[in-house]
Amino acid sequence: xxxxxFRRQLILLLALLIIVMFVSLSMGRYSNSPLKxxxxxxxxxxxxxxxxxxMDSGLDPVMDSxxxxxxxxxxxxxxxxxxxxxxxxxxxxGVFKNPLISPDLLGVSSGASVxxxxxxxxxxxxxxxxxxxxxxxxxxxxxxxxxPRIFKHRSNMMLVLSGIxxxxxxxxxxxxxxxxxxxxxxxxxxxxxxxxSMAKVLGKEVIAIIPVFVICTTxxxxxxxxxxxxxxxxxxxxxxxxxxxxxxxxxIICASLLTAxxxxxxxxxxxxxxxxxxLSRLAIGMDNTKVxxxxxxxxxxFMLVIDTLxxxxxxxxxxxxxxxxFVGAPLFAxxxxxxxxxxx
Amino acid sequence: MQIKIxxxxxxxxxxxEIFHNISFEIASGEIISILGPNGIGKTTLLNCLxxxxxxxxxKIWLNGENMTAMGHRDVAKIIGYVPQSIxxxxxxxxxxxxxxxxxxxxxxxEKPKEEHYEExxxxxxxxxxxxxxxxxxxxxxxxxxxxxxxARVIAQRTRFIFMDEPTAHLDFGNQLKVLNIIxxxxxxxxxxxxxxxxxxxxxxxxxxxxxxxxxxQFYFGNWNEILSDELLKAIYGVNLKICEVEKVCxxxxxxPGFNNKCTN
Numbered sequence: 285x286x287x288x289x290f291r292r293q294l295i296l297l298l299a300l301l302i303i304v305m306f307v308s309l310s311m312g313r314y315s316n317s318p319l320k321x322x323x324x325x326x327x328x329x330x331x332x333x334x335x336x337x338x339m340d341s342g343l344d345p346v347m348d349s350x351x352x353x354x355x356x357x358x359x360x361x362x363x364x365x366x367x368x369x370x371x372x373x374x375x376x377x378g379v380f381k382n383p384l385i386s387p388d389l390l391g392v393s394s395g396a397s398v399x400x401x402x403x404x405x406x407x408x409x410x411x412x413x414x415x416x417x418x419x420x421x422x423x424x425x426x427x428x429x430x431x432p433r434i435f436k437h438r439s440n441m442m443l444v445l446s447g448i449x450x451x452x453x454x455x456x457x458x459x460x461x462x463x464x465x466x467x468x469x470x471x472x473x474x475x476x477x478x479x480x481s482m483a484k485v486l487g488k489e490v491i492a493i494i495p496v497f498v499i500c501t502t503x504x505x506x507x508x509x510x511x512x513x514x515x516x517x518x519x520x521x522x523x524x525x526x527x528x529x530x531x532x533x534x535x536i537i538c539a540s541l542l543t544a545x546x547x548x549x550x551x552x553x554x555x556x557x558x559x560x561x562x563l564s565r566l567a568i569g570m571d572n573t574k575v576x577x578x579x580x581x582x583x584x585x586f587m588l589v590i591d592t593l594x595x596x597x598x599x600x601x602x603x604x605x606x607x608x609x610f611v612g613a614p615l616f617a618x619x620x621x622x623x624x625x626x627x628x
Numbered sequence: 629m630q631i632k633i634x635x636x637x638x639x640x641x642x643x644x645e646i647f648h649n650i651s652f653e654i655a656s657g658e659i660i661s662i663l664g665p666n667g668i669g670k671t672t673l674l675n676c677l678x679x680x681x682x683x684x685x686x687k688i689w690l691n692g693e694n695m696t697a698m699g700h701r702d703v704a705k706i707i708g709y710v711p712q713s714i715x716x717x718x719x720x721x722x723x724x725x726x727x728x729x730x731x732x733x734x735x736x737x738e739k740p741k742e743e744h745y746e747e748x749x750x751x752x753x754x755x756x757x758x759x760x761x762x763x764x765x766x767x768x769x770x771x772x773x774x775x776x777x778x779a780r781v782i783a784q785r786t787r788f789i790f791m792d793e794p795t796a797h798l799d800f801g802n803q804l805k806v807l808n809i810i811x812x813x814x815x816x817x818x819x820x821x822x823x824x825x826x827x828x829x830x831x832x833x834x835x836x837x838x839x840x841x842x843x844x845q846f847y848f849g850n851w852n853e854i855l856s857d858e859l860l861k862a863i864y865g866v867n868l869k870i871c872e873v874e875k876v877c878x879x880x881x882x883x884p885g886f887n888n889k890c891t892n
Contacts, residue, residue: 381717440717506737513728515717522680523711524784525704525732570718570764573739623719 290574293567297581301363304585308592309355314347321351328352358485358595359588364497365482365546366556366587367580372539373557374564374579375504378511378572379535380429382440383623386558387421387543390443391450395424396540396547398454401461401474403548410492410548418544424450425540478551479603482591489549496545500538504576507535511572553587553604555612560586562619629656629691629706629787629819631677636686638672646672649686652838652848654821656787659814659835661851662823665863668840670823671712671792677821678790679703704732708781712792714773716765722776723748723761729783751783752776755809771802778809789813791822795829807832827860827868828881839863855881 306318309325373386380390387393399420403413431446432438458478465471476484504511510531513521521528543557564578587604590611594602631654639645646669654660654677662670675681677688679695688695690706708729727740727748734740740748752758755775760768765776774794781789794810795803807829814820814835824830830837830851837854839847841862847854860868860881873880884890 378718383717509728509734509739510731510736512720512724513731516714516728519675519680520709520711520714522700523678523704523707523709524728525699525701527700531736565718569724570720571724 290568290578294577294581297578297585301581301585301588304588304592305359305363308359308588309351311592311596312350312355314350316347316351324348324351353487357487357490358482358591360490361485361493361549362482362587362591363584364490364493365550365553366560366583366585366590367501368493368497368542368546368583369553369557370560370564370579370583370586371501371504371576372542374561374572374575375511375535375539376557377561378515378575379532379539380443381515381517382443383562384440384444385447386555387539388451388552388554388557390447391424391428391454392421392540392543393547393552394451394454394458395427396421396544397478397552398457398461399544400477400548401458401465404474404477405461405465405470410488413548414492414496414545417548418541420454421540421544421547422537424454425536479605481594481601481603482550483595483601485549493545493549496541500542501580503538504535507531508572508576511535511576512570515572550604553608555605555608555616556583556587559612559615559619562623563615566619566622630654631691631695631707631788631819632689633677634687634689636676636683636688638669638676638681639684642684647840647844647846650846651686654788654819656817656819657814658819659810659833660819660821660838661830661833661835662821662838662840663827663830663863664840665842665865666825668842668844670840673838674790674792674821674823678707678709680709701732704784704786706786707788707790708784708786710774710777710781710789710791710794712796714765714777719764719766721761722752722757722763722765722768725765725776726751726761726780726783729780730785732784748779748783751779754782755779770797771799771805774798774802774806775809778806787817788819788821791820793823793825795824795826803829804832827855827863830855831870831879831881852879 306322310316310318310321369387372392376385376387376390377383396417397420399417400413402420403416408416428443428447428450431449432442435442462471462474465474510526513524513526514528514532514535518528560583561575561579564575564582568574568578590604590607594604594607633650633652635649635651637645637648637650650673662673664670672681676683679698679700682696690698690703695703723745727744729751730740730744730747734744749758749761752761755778757772757775757779760772760776765773768776791810794806798806810820810822811833834851836849837851839854839859841847841859842865847859855870857867857869860870866883868881868883870879870881
């Protein structure tokens with residue numbers, strides 16, 4: 285019924301995303317006007333023919349390689365990471381019918397971190413790192429959701445608390461791994477990766493996470509209406525003929541894959557997976573068929589802005605989690621105030 | 629269309645037996661009320677009939693087909709379920725909620741389209757609350773919420789409707805409104821099974837009763853053949869009378885006063 289409003293908002297958001305992308309591409313230590321960058325991009329895609337005289341793209345070669353080999357991959361990855369974390373948060377909230385959880389609060393991020401750190405110590409490739417991180421994340425969801433079952437006490441609060449237990453325990457394991465890691469090589473790369481930075485992102489990271497993003501997002505979008513039904517609880521979902529274990533299983537696997545592969549690239553970036561889903565629900569309502577695309581777009585935009593700030597605000601890189609905390613925590617406080625029913 | 633229940637039993641983990649060897653039948657157009665004291669297993673029985681919980685033993689035949697062998701989706705095309713209370717985790721719009729009734733008729737990866745939303749609107753219209761369709765369901769009253777649930781079952785296009793205490797949490801006016809809707813639905817051909825704590829509702833609905841007394845003994849039959857002062861005493865442990873009340877031209881189930889003035 286709110287279809288036209290939804291479409292308008294989504295188109296607006298995507299337009300904004302493209303504009304911010306160009307602005308971000310032109311910002312940095314070597315800054316340039318967005319129009320020049322646009323022009324260069326035009327040449328790159330081959331849509332505009334070379335005039336034959338002198339510089340093809342309108343950018344000098346150094347600038348050209350910075351924009352296309354350093355900034356562009358980083359921008360793409362930061363948008364994907366934002367979209368992935370936000371979408372997995374929205375989906376976990378839906379299937380666990382609990383608006384208070386997120387990939388970090390469920391322990392998925394910590395589990396994936398343990399897996400990714402293990403992969404770094406073992407010297408595994410990026411693809412292997414994603415797989416091991418995924419297994420760690422999946423184990424963590426399993427543990428967090430088992431505790432309320434074992435205690436025979438299911439409530440929103442209990443799930444949040446067991447997420448805290450699981451992620452606390454996993455953080456200690458991560459600390460042990462850092463302790464035993466070799467100081468010169470492994471430790472520094474674990475620490476660097478865990479702080480949540482896109483600074484080292486290159487084309488190979490883009491290639492590594494795009495398939496995960498495309499496949500999982502498509503599946504989750506196709507199942508988005510079923511997420512509405514699962515959020516009614518097991519009894520109602522079953523009475524509506526939904527194969528709850530199968531559908532929920534697929535959704536949890538996709539969401540955990542999204543979390544794990546973003547964690548294996550950029551470490552744990554807090555708040556995004558909690559705040560962005562709420563923000564998109566505030567904009568468009570609760571229906572997950574709209575929340576899913578909205579969250580993807582909003583998460584991408586949010587993370588792009590944060591990462592652009594991270595690399596431009598000061599001369600040194602600011603870790604992403606610092607910025608997401610600064611923006612996300614007050615935002616969540618505001619959202620709590622707006623939707624008090626969430627904690628009832 | 630009929631559901632045949634054949635000697636079903638239910639126990640938790642093989643220990644605490646809830647009910648034992650129960651058999652009866654439900655046909656289209658019938659109303660069956662399940663009566664019994666608190667915690668005796670009324671809801672468990674209802675859930676077993678709707679394939680929401682598996683009976684420990686016994687069989688349920690849905691139009692001659694073994695229900696245990698049927699998928700949830702196929703059962704959901706025939707049996708609709710109205711839960712006792714909806715505790716919303718997310719504040720969906722009424723129309724978004726009602727349209728989920730069409731879930732068994734849509735493919736797993738399908739989303740509702742314009743026509744499905746229209747069907748959901750029609751279901752709301754049928755129970756007279758189309759004006760609520762854009763409202764978030766936290767903003768409507770308990771009575772309206774019950775009607776929204778009923779609208780969803782109508783959108784589900786089932787032949788049977790099972791309701792767990794459809795009048796709990798409702799004020800007296802809304803209770804009677806819901807009972808009236810139940811009667812109308814039975815007249816339209818739905819088979820309705822409900823649980824209730826109020827024996828007088830059985831006399832208003834007429835139809836059949838399934839009764840658990842306090843010892844867990846099970847009785848089944850037409851309301852006027854089964855319900856008696858003695859059985860009511862066996863269910864609730866207090867004195868209740870079924871009497872003809874001329875002013876309303878029906879039999880009613882009434883509790884005597886506490887002051888022992890009455891000598892009948």
